Amino acid sequence: MLPGLKFVAVLGVVVGAMGSIPAQAETIRVNIDKLVFAPANISAKVGDTIQWVNEDVLAHTATVKGDWDVMIPPKKTVSFVLKKAGDVEYYCRFHPNMKGRIAIAPK
Amino acid sequence: MFVRLSTAVAVICLLGTPSFAQGAKPTDPQIAHIAYTAGVIDVTAAKQAIKKSKNKAVVSFAKDMVRDHEAVNKQALALVKKLKVTPEDNDTSRTLTKQAAAKQAELAKLKGAAYDKAYAANEVAYHKAVIGALETQLIPASSNAELKGLLETGVKIFQGHLEHAEHVAAELK
Secondary structure, eight states, X not given: OOHHHHHHHHHHHHHHHHTSSSSOOOEEEEEEETTEEESSEEEEETTOEEEEEEOSSSOEEEEOXXXXXXXXXXXXXEEEEOOXXXXXXXXXXXXXXXXXXXXXXXX | OHHHHHHHHHHXXXXXXXXXXXXXXXXXXXXXXXXXXXHHHHHHHHHHHHHHOOOHHHHHHHHHHHHHHHHXXXXXXXXXXXXXXXXXXXXXXXXXXXXXXXHHHHHHTOOHHHHHHHHHHHHHHHHHHHHHHIIIIIHHHOOSHHHHHHHHHHHHXXXXXXXXXXXXXXXXX
């Protein structure tokens, strides 16, 4: 586990134990390799962070039409916090054949 | 344009005809050269578009083409170096380059919306032609697994660009 993630996890447990938030936010990792989002379908909740890890030499995006647009440069990891509930389909603007889906539950 | 493109396809297809296939299907060094050339051609066309077009969607698409194909060709060069394969010029590469130069000269004469439409239409047709050549000729003929893998990723990239080009072409109508 990455040191940063461990810290977030520990913090989550501590805060959770204090009872100030009902469910701790999670970080969900989505790998991008050879123009594929993996896993392509994920379930999350509002407040969770999606972390896209781009293994390709190409720039990609995670784009929801008419809503958010996350740039994911080559060989970089980019995080995005989910702000509202709903089932969203996202795609890469540069390679629209790349598609993913997130079922976002309310907090 | 379609005549030229179908000639390009026919030339690429020649690699698979019995006369060529009998003891002489394209070698990995030739395949590497053809794939690299296909990328260079699209970069050259895109650079012309960046200079000529004033349409935001067209220029943005062209910049994506330059960035992607340059990145992939850099990866391809690293791979052939690692495999100690020297890309080898061949008739297919030469024909593709010659036809691309003719197409570029043709596009150079156009202006404004006419240019944008012609560039986008050519990008759609060109990406389709390359996907066809990769799937039916180059991938089956390649013997090195890593080269084959790169060509397979190449198909996905070209398919992505094709969809993107189709969106741009549809917006221009």
